[in-house]
Amino acid sequence: MQNVSEILDFSISTLLFLYLLTLIGKSTNYQRSYWFWGVVFVLFSKVNSVLEGLIFSTEINIVEHTFFFIACVFLFISIVKREL
Amino acid sequence: MENYIVTVNILSALILSLSAVIVFVRLYRNRVQYKILFGVALLILLAGSIINIYQHTTVQENAEEFEQILSILFLPILIFAIYESIIGEQLRNRIKSEQKFKGIFDQTFSFVGLLDGEGRLLEANSTACEFIGYRKDEYKGLLFPETRWWKHSAEEREKLTVAIEKARLGKTVRFETTNIDKDGNIRYIDLSLKPIHDSHDNLIYLIGEGRDITEVKSTRLELEKHKKNLEDIVDKRTTELKTANAELQIINDALQEKNTIINEQNSKLISALNDLKETQAQLFQAEKMASLGVLTAGVAHEINNPLNYIIGAYEGLKLQGIHAGDEDVETLLNAIKTGADRVTGIVKSLNQFSRNTPSDNEECNIHEILNDSLVMLQSQLKNRIQVHKNYSNETFITFGNVGNIHQVFLNILSNAEQAIEGAGEIAIKTSKKDNHLIIAISDTGKGIEKDELTKITDPFYTTKDPGKGTGLGLSIAFGIIKDHGGSLEFESEVNKGTTVTVILPQKGIKHE
Numbered sequence: 001m002q003n004v005s006e007i008l009d010f011s012i013s014t015l016l017f018l019y020l021l022t023l024i025g026k027s028t029n030y031q032r033s034y035w036f037w038g039v040v041f042v043l044f045s046k047v048n049s050v051l052e053g054l055i056f057s058t059e060i061n062i063v064e065h066t067f068f069f070i071a072c073v074f075l076f077i078s079i080v081k082r083e084l
Numbered sequence: 085m086e087n088y089i090v091t092v093n094i095l096s097a098l099i100l101s102l103s104a105v106i107v108f109v110r111l112y113r114n115r116v117q118y119k120i121l122f123g124v125a126l127l128i129l130l131a132g133s134i135i136n137i138y139q140h141t142t143v144q145e146n147a148e149e150f151e152q153i154l155s156i157l158f159l160p161i162l163i164f165a166i167y168e169s170i171i172g173e174q175l176r177n178r179i180k181s182e183q184k185f186k187g188i189f190d191q192t193f194s195f196v197g198l199l200d201g202e203g204r205l206l207e208a209n210s211t212a213c214e215f216i217g218y219r220k221d222e223y224k225g226l227l228f229p230e231t232r233w234w235k236h237s238a239e240e241r242e243k244l245t246v247a248i249e250k251a252r253l254g255k256t257v258r259f260e261t262t263n264i265d266k267d268g269n270i271r272y273i274d275l276s277l278k279p280i281h282d283s284h285d286n287l288i289y290l291i292g293e294g295r296d297i298t299e300v301k302s303t304r305l306e307l308e309k310h311k312k313n314l315e316d317i318v319d320k321r322t323t324e325l326k327t328a329n330a331e332l333q334i335i336n337d338a339l340q341e342k343n344t345i346i347n348e349q350n351s352k353l354i355s356a357l358n359d360l361k362e363t364q365a366q367l368f369q370a371e372k373m374a375s376l377g378v379l380t381a382g383v384a385h386e387i388n389n390p391l392n393y394i395i396g397a398y399e400g401l402k403l404q405g406i407h408a409g410d411e412d413v414e415t416l417l418n419a420i421k422t423g424a425d426r427v428t429g430i431v432k433s434l435n436q437f438s439r440n441t442p443s444d445n446e447e448c449n450i451h452e453i454l455n456d457s458l459v460m461l462q463s464q465l466k467n468r469i470q471v472h473k474n475y476s477n478e479t480f481i482t483f484g485n486v487g488n489i490h491q492v493f494l495n496i497l498s499n500a501e502q503a504i505e506g507a508g509e510i511a512i513k514t515s516k517k518d519n520h521l522i523i524a525i526s527d528t529g530k531g532i533e534k535d536e537l538t539k540i541t542d543p544f545y546t547t548k549d550p551g552k553g554t555g556l557g558l559s560i561a562f563g564i565i566k567d568h569g570g571s572l573e574f575e576s577e578v579n580k581g582t583t584v585t586v587i588l589p590q591k592g593i594k595h596e
Contacts, residue, residue, distance in 0.1 A: 009155055013163070
């Protein structure tokens with residue numbers, strides 16, 4: 001049950017993210033922005049979270065939290081540099 | 085392992101806290117919706133992180149579910165915040181840009197209007213609206229020619245309609261027209277209509293731009309008026325100048341005519357002056373010759389007296405017979421006689437040369453005159469030049485002035501002598517032909533060039549070296565022979581000699 005909700009969470013987030021990218025795609029060069037990589041790493045973290053629920057691997061848990069940390073760093077830089 | 089996860093989560097929580105603080109500080113300064121969303125998203129993320137720490141430090145079943153709920157909330161809110169941030173920023177920029185251009189549109193001094201493809205007025209700037217007194221949006225949707233700017237003239241409306249049609253076809257149209265302002269004054273407008281197309285080349289708008297040129301127009305009209313005045317003045321002055329020029333031309337023509345007359349008179353005067361000079365020279369020469377004649381006559385007279393004594397003494401000695409039987413004395417007496425005869429001949433010649441009788445009807449024995457002339461030139465001729473006489477046996481007499489005829493032959497013979505360098509010959513031949521006496525005098529001198537032959541009777545023309553001749557001798561001789569009704573002819577060949585032929589009428593035929 002928990003895995004299902006995590007997969008749904010990941011799917012909805014991914015779809016929203018892609019929709020956002022299509023909306024702003026023409027008007028900004030988002031690949032060079034920190035917020036983009038911050039969100040990507042959050043999504044990576046969520047993928048690892050889903051995998052962790054399926055495989056129950058400790059290493060994946062470590063990767064998930066590391067990615068989450070990296071995402072936090074990117075978002076912080078993005079805020080400091082007034083990208084958002 | 086657990087420690088690593090807890091540490092990473094603590095660091096994440098710290099970074100998120102710091103980020104949230106920054107966002108909320110900025111939110112305090114500038115209240116914008118997306119920043120609230122950011123703050124909420126970050127707080128959710130922070131809460132998730134704290135729950136994670138709690139989960140890994142204590143065994144708590146509910147923590148996992150709670151984290152799951154927060155995780156589901158977090159990303160959509162974050163993404164929505166990002167969307168708001170980026171798109172909102174773009175919208176704000178667009179609004180700013182629109183305000184800027186609207187300001188330019190409204191505040192420009194020109195009248196600017198935006199028309200749709202049908203020619204309906206969509207937008208007019210403040211300058212245009214204030215000009216006619218339109219309130220905001222009052223004009224919207226009206227066909228441009230039906231707006232108040234054009235109500236004063238059907239003709240101007242027609243012009244505008246044609247211009248709009250042209251602009252719709254893609255041409256930029258510019259023309260001068262009139263508009264009426266809110267006070268009812270007619271103003272001149274320089275109007276242009278430009279089409280605007282989209283990327284597929286479809287007409288979307290027409291931009292109308294007008295400038296009030298009433299002041300310029302009135303200034304131009306004033307200038308044209310002044311220009312016309314100036315042109316009139318210039319035309320008037322030009323006509324006056326042309327008249328004056330024509331008068332001057334007439335005066336100039338008259339002056340030129342007078343100048344021509346003066347030049348002709350001047351030429352005549354120069355010619356007369358030359359004649360005078362020539363005559364003066366001839367007079368001078370004649371005077372000189374007359375003086376020479378007087379001198380010669382005096383000398384001849386003075387020699388004649390002692391010569392008479394010598395001849396008388398010779399005759400006396402001869403009559404006394406002192407030479408009888410003495411050859412030496414007889415030889416001496418003969419020598420005296422010869423010398424005395426010779427002096428007598430010279431004196432006679434001098435007398436003939438110096439005769440100054442005005443009569444031109446004397447008998448002139450040409451043979452005697454020729455002999456006398458030869459006697460006078462004897463000193464120059466002897467031992468150098470042989471003289472061959474070939475006289476006619478007939479009586480050779482003409483009428484005229486003996487002295488002048490003498491002067492002619494003396495001059496011709498003297499020229500012949502001077503033409504011969506070293507030894508040479510002079511031949512004198514006399515003959516008659518058709519009641520005329522022909523005297524030909526030839527020399528073996530250096531001769532005269534053909535082109536010079538025609539000039540030798542000209543006054544002051546000479547072929548002699550400078551200082552040796554005046555150039556008047558033959559000129560005077562020519563004049564004398566002409567006066568006697570005769571003529572002079574010349575034949576010459578360079579380095580062979582010259583023949584001068586004198587033709588005179590014979591005795592009994594008086595010249596006129």
